[in-house]
Structure formats: C-alpha cells, structure tokens
Amino acid sequence: MTNAGKFLALATCTAAIACSAALLAFREDKKEPFPFKNxxxxxxxxxxxxxxxPTPVTYPFSMKAIATIEGFGVAANEWRIxxxxxxxxxxxxxxxxxxxxxxxxxxxxxxxxxxxxxxxxxxxxxxxxxxxxxxxxxxxxxxxxxxxxxxxxxxxxxxxxxxxxxxxxxxxxxxxxxxxxxxxxxxxxxxxxxxxxxxxxxxxxxxxxxxxxxxxxxxxxxxxxxxxxxxxxxxxxxxxxxxxxxxxxxxxxxxxxxxxxxxx
Structure with a gap:
C-alpha cells in the first residue's frame, strides 16, 4: 500500500471511530430513539x-375466507361488520x-x-x-x-x-x-x-x-x-x-x- 493509501485508510478509520463515538454519545444522551418509555x-x-x-339492525362480527394460500397463492378474508x-x-x-x-x-x-x-x-x-x-x-x-x-x-x-x-x-x-x-x-x-x-x-x-x-x-x-x-x-x-x-x-x-x- 502506498503512503497515500495508508493515510487514506487511517483517515477513514479515524472518521469511522469518531462517527461511532458521536452516535453512541447521541444515543446515550437520548437514551432511546423513541421518546416515550411506555x-x-x-x-x-x-x-x-x-x-x-342489541337493536333490530345490529349483529355480531363475522369473518370468512374469500381466498386461501392453497387455492390462490394469497389469503384474504371478508368481514361482516x-x-x-x-x-x-x-x-x-x-x-x-x-x-x-x-x-x-x-x-x-x-x-x-x-x-x-x-x-x-x-x-x-x-x-x-x-x-x-x-x-x-x-x-x-x-x-x-x-x-x-x-x-x-x-x-x-x-x-x-x-x-x-x-x-x-x-x-x-x-x-x-x-x-x-x-x-x-x-x-x-x-x-x-x-x-x-x-x-x-x-x-x-x-x-x-x-x-x-x-x-x-x-x-x-x-x-x-x-x-x-x-x-x-x-x-x-x-x-x-x-x-x-x-x-x-x-x-x-x-x-x-x-x-x-x-x-x-
């Protein structure tokens, strides 16, 4: 590797370490990327x-298959709601x-x-x-x-x-x-x-x-x-x-x- 190549590799490595440290510091400061704990x-x-x-027009929820993996290669249901x-x-x-x-x-x-x-x-x-x-x-x-x-x-x-x-x-x-x-x-x-x-x-x-x-x-x-x-x-x-x-x-x-x- 040439001296220029060695310098580039060292610079890249140093930058990566610096970025990683900054990211870790950011995550530590923020604790978690999600702003809520619960x-x-x-x-x-x-x-x-x-x-x-119960009224004359209400009814229970029901669901039935209108497509299956076996029959269509995809599954889908119809809801009555x-x-x-x-x-x-x-x-x-x-x-x-x-x-x-x-x-x-x-x-x-x-x-x-x-x-x-x-x-x-x-x-x-x-x-x-x-x-x-x-x-x-x-x-x-x-x-x-x-x-x-x-x-x-x-x-x-x-x-x-x-x-x-x-x-x-x-x-x-x-x-x-x-x-x-x-x-x-x-x-x-x-x-x-x-x-x-x-x-x-x-x-x-x-x-x-x-x-x-x-x-x-x-x-x-x-x-x-x-x-x-x-x-x-x-x-x-x-x-x-x-x-x-x-x-x-x-x-x-x-x-x-x-x-x-x-x-x-």
Missing amino acids: IADLTHTLNKDFPYI HEHIGTQIDAANHFIKGGMSAEKFDIKDLVVPVAVIDISARAAKDRDTELTVDDILQWEKVNGPLPENAGVFMYSGWDKKIHSPDFLGLDSSNTLHFPGISKAAATFLVAKRNIAGVGVDVVSFDPGRDRSYQSHRIILGANKWALECLANLGSIPPAGCFAFIGAPKVEGATGGLTRVIAVW
Whole structure:
C-alpha cells in the first residue's frame, strides 16, 4: 500500500471511530430513539363473540375466507361488520343530522393528551353510576387543568367484564346497566373545557339505562369524537399520556373500528 493509501485508510478509520463515538454519545444522551418509555394498547381484539348494543339492525362480527394460500397463492378474508362494534369511534353524524363524518376528523384531534378519570371504585358498587362534573373537578384538583384539546377517558373497570353478560348488564325489561358520562359532565366538557373528545371502557358513553342518549347528542353535537369499548385504561397514568387514535377514513362513515394506543 502506498503512503497515500495508508493515510487514506487511517483517515477513514479515524472518521469511522469518531462517527461511532458521536452516535453512541447521541444515543446515550437520548437514551432511546423513541421518546416515550411506555406504550399501551387501549384496543380490544374483535371476534365473533364481541358484545354490542342489541337493536333490530345490529349483529355480531363475522369473518370468512374469500381466498386461501392453497387455492390462490394469497389469503384474504371478508368481514361482516357494522360501524359500532369493538373498540370504535363515534363521529358527529352518528347522532346529528348533517354532522361531520369520520373521514373529516382533523388529524390534530387524533393525537391528543389524555386525562383518565377513575370511577372504578364507585362503579364496582353501582353499575349505573355516572361520571360527574365533580369527578372532573377533583381530577383537576390533583392533576391541574385538563390539557388543551384533551381526550377525557372514563375508567370504570368495565373492560374486565368484556366476556361476561355483565358487560351489557341487560335485565328482564331489556334495560342495559353500565356506567357512563352524565349529561351535566358532557355539557361541562364542551362548554367549559377545550376537549378533542371523550372515551369510555363501556359499550356506550351514555349510561346504559339512558335510552335518550343525551350525552351523545351533547358531545357529538359539538363535533367532538367519542371512543367506546376502550381497554386497559387502568394500566395508564391519570395524566401525562398521549393517545394515538387510528380512526377509519371512510367517506360518510358515522364511526368505526379504531386502534387506540397510549404512550407516556
């Protein structure tokens, strides 16, 4: 090797070592390339047994193969699904005539700070309990004001009942029983706080026995989103989280199956 070649090799080696050292220092300074230490899936797995509000037009999820590896060299399934089953989002047009549909959600409203308000102790004693304005104010007393453009999530512990008839709480008079967001709390959130939407770990964010869906009309009437059938809310902190909401971008949709992930 010529002297010039030796110099080039030495210079290349020195530069590589310097770059490696700089990279290691950067990674050490940043600790990890991902800026969050924790991540949680707030989504239930959908299958044929997933509960839904029984009405004359709703039905269970089903899936069948329309192509197989053996027959076509590729596998594909057909789903039979309605928009409001599984962990899912409601858009305004679900209840409001002419309201905004799901594909029109602003993406800034789908990556939001989260406030988890825990009513699980009360819900364990009273399945018809409601999230109240006082619950919100008590959360703020401990954690500070609700973040701007927040997702306000009610944690009742109901996600643990997902495979039990108690999840719906249907009684002999066909009345549903599960916790929800009170009319007063819904009004407070849209009138007094700047929220992106609400979320619950029950099948509907109105209390089960409320057949008039008052909180739906208030929240959705303000063009806020609502998430239902969330999972694992008990595993994330009450404040300091962000949620990534994978809402369906389907023209005219009133909502639909949604993947929700929390990081902190």
